[in-house]
Amino acid sequence: MNDVGFYETDSIENENSIHRLMYAFVSKGKTDINKLIVYSKIRHQIKVPSVGFMTVYNLGFGDQKENSFEIDHFARSNNGNMIQVYNTVINTVPLFFELHPNTCLFVTGSDQKRKNIYSGYVSRHFATFSTEYTFFGQEQGAKFVPFECRKPYEGLLFYPNRPIMIL
């Protein structure tokens, strides 16, 4: 993990009709961009070997469009601070699992380049991440397999190896 830091976030949770938890922050790069991280509950559970059925949340991420309250998850802001932005997203993961223990997270890119970036990011940090989380990679279709480094996956599914406590 790098030490360039992460942005302070605000959060809000909606447990009613839309089950989701959201974090917002301002990306301070070449320009200021409002970013949103959204954890959305998926309708169907998945059976995890040696664990049982687990509720799944999707981890989504996007930019606020200028002069509107719409969120664009295809945006490529090139704001010169990608590492801080990724750190900020990753920093919300243990916060999410503290609020939603016994769930797993799914993340996928909105295009192939992003999918490759996410698989590659986990590969590079797998020695650290795997002490805290168990990862599966989505192959073509609906099949998930134990994560192997340097393999490209359509999406990633992971859950904490033990309960997360934020001190």
Next chain:
Amino acid sequence: MDQKKIIKATVKDKEQTQNLLNEIKDKPIFQEKIEAINKLFEKAYIVE
């Protein structure tokens, strides 16, 4: 991660993020993508 490395938000940043969260808290976001993922997990399975 080192908690000391947090990049603190300014008062203006906090106003923007709180405004954004309040405006969209009940609105659909990433709806098409979430629907596609719901369909994926109808059939999803894990192979050991």
